[in-house]
Amino acid sequence: MRNTIQEIISGAYSLAVGMKITICNLFRPTVTLHYPHESATMPARFRGHVELACDPETGKPKCVVCMACQRACPSGCISLDGQKSESGKGKVLTAYSLDFSLCSLCGLCVESCKFDALRFSKQYNLAFTRREECTFNLLERAQVKK
């Protein structure tokens, strides 16, 4: 009997404490972002989808078409093509496509690139209605950006 009464009282007290905690939080500022109006800033190392880095002087992609990224990709979502450059030295990138529907954002391609020609974009609002839209033409994107 005594235990029961004790339990009722301590239980009621614990419930009152719980309600006090929630009511205190009612007056604290919210912690969530108001999404469409505000959005989070991505840290420098954020792994978004990849994009081509351009040489700041020439404005051309730094890529030398060594195919290392294509080989490193576990999902096989990168395909690129190049042709001999006019000056005769090295290759020039002619096509770079990323199949985002396959990409798992692991970042191995960026790690494999010895020429810093690939980097992560900070874009994270990526949603598509058609499958074809998932295939990015990175060369075009790099030129548009410039």
Add this chain to the structure above:
Amino acid sequence: MSLDVQNLDRETFVVNLGPQHPATHGVLRIKLTMDGEYIVDAEPVLGYIHRMHEKMGENRSYAKFLPNMGRMDYVAALFNSHGYVAAVERLAGITVPERAEFIRVITCELNRVASHLLWLGAYLIDLGGFTPMLYAFDDREMILDLLEAVTGARLTFCYFRFGGVANDVDENFVSGTRVFVARMRSRMPMYEAFVSKNIIFRKRCEGIGVISAETCRRYGATGPVIRGSGVAYDVRKAEPYSAYPRFQFNVAVSDLCDNMGRYRVRVDEIVESLRIIEQAIDQLPGGPVMAEKVPRSLKPPKGDCYFNVESARGSFGVRVVSDATENAYRLKLRSPCLSNLHLFRECSRGMLLPDALAMLGSLDLVIPDIDR
């Protein structure tokens, strides 16, 4: 409250718990044979999210398989990577620089705290309380921000590499972690008052879902489940790896054997993890974070290696058999959730549905980890 299942000759019916059910946290299906609200039999049906990770590991080079590891137990992704990376390192004879080991421990323990916080929230949702989850997520968010700044991702980190870690941590991470540890410590009394002491929560946990240590051993249960049954088995102490032997910490154990025991173990583990993080941050040595001369295409010598890590859910083991080619000959992943799940069938017999679901929640299952 339980039912004598053996001497039962009444009408039963079958309820499908899942694959889409709010209590199973994923695509787990449990076929419940019920007599009214009492469970007569609970048969877990697996395979709804099977992705053949082991086979993928045998068909890809070691480096290419690495991103997969974060997609098994996505709540505590770093532990999986740690197990795989360490197994391959042992096989290939790579020594990891000290700084990298420390960083691995710090990030892993942060991940453990995040995982336990997520469990705390999800468990309270299982019990019908919504608000603690948001408070737990508020704290977890800080960890994810810290880890995101270092690894570049919030869930599937893919941060460890053979021979070290992908990026070095900076001063912001160190100071941010210190801030987090202090904040988390100050938050613990709130969780105690709001959750642990709450009479409704206690009624739902104390004496409910009792699992004996013997049952745990028989099913190979590990992690907080076996520690909640009074067995102080922790891979970090039993088979010390990485930099863990350098730090002072206790293995959280509770001999209550019930939901409350498992709850207490996880909450105490958060505190212990904070201790480890603090020590590791204080002692963080300088130096490189990658071993030198790790070949780009790794071909470990012929051999067979098993490596065990203490993940947030129990002992996670990786067995790699190499035939000296680019791909592993055999890869076996031992996931803690699979063993922990199978307790459920035996232990839930005769329990009431809400109690059984409270116990299911206390096992902390991550379904992709069960199915792999």
Add this chain to the structure above:
Amino acid sequence: MRMEFVLEIARVVLYVVGILAFVGFNASYLVLLERKGSARFQLRHGPTEVGPFGLIQPVADAVKLLCKQILIPKNVDVILFFMAPILVLLPAILCMVTIPFGATIAARNFNLGLLMVFAFAAFNVFGILIGGWASHNKYANLAAARVVAQNIAYEIPTLLIVVAVVMVTGTFNLQEIVAQQAGGFWRWNILRLDLNPLQPVAFLMYFICLLAETNRAPFDMVEAESELVAGAYTEYSGMTFGVFFMAEYTNIVLGCCVATVLFLGGWQCPFGLVPGPHWFLLKMYALCFTVIWVRWSFPRVQFYNLLNLSWKILIPVSLANIILTALMLKVF
């Protein structure tokens, strides 16, 4: 004669429209209060997009629910399936008839008003049982069975507490009960310690019963979303679900109204100044807010603990309450 008749008709129409509007307004805006309140309890924003501070959100919700297809699963007993939501909502609206919002604002001033409220409020469980049964769904069946046991268990202490209050007031007429509590907050039934020292406890117990009777968390067995998906409402969609939703909030409002009348002095002012409907609404909404506040603070009670609470604690204490009241009335 004819003039009176016309006035009477006008009065009826006015009150029918008024009560329906009151119920509709409360059902929709309490949902908003719940969403906003839960959001702020959890450090979130809640609805903000529709209208300023999300104030037009209930309209958007209503339009959405009205536009949604009403799915009728196979093997459902169609008549009972559609009857259930109506059976839950209608009694709650009917009960509103007797509630005195102010000294002169009451649709009907019955002598047996309190009795009518509890007679109709008991219908609620019937509707949910029918809905759960007709759905032909195991989750719904289980939830319906739970709800019956729960509501019967909590009907008893509720009535026992009310009996004790009626013994004090000596009338079933709600208007008269309020009138007796005039003169300041120390004259309210909750603080009439001279009549029964257990009165605050009785109010607390009434509040617990109110939560259980309206199937609100932590006693929300009828939904129990983490156990039984959506409980008795699993198969309901579109406006049929919307009506259940309205009924839930209408029942809360009704319960809070009755609690205000019985314990908190109805439309009386705590300091004896300017009594009127504003005081009634203030007290009633404060109670509604507490109902919401409780929901977002606690986990769900186990089913058998819920019954234990009723049979082992609430009923004995409320019986003791009755005996004590009787003794106090006889002795003093």
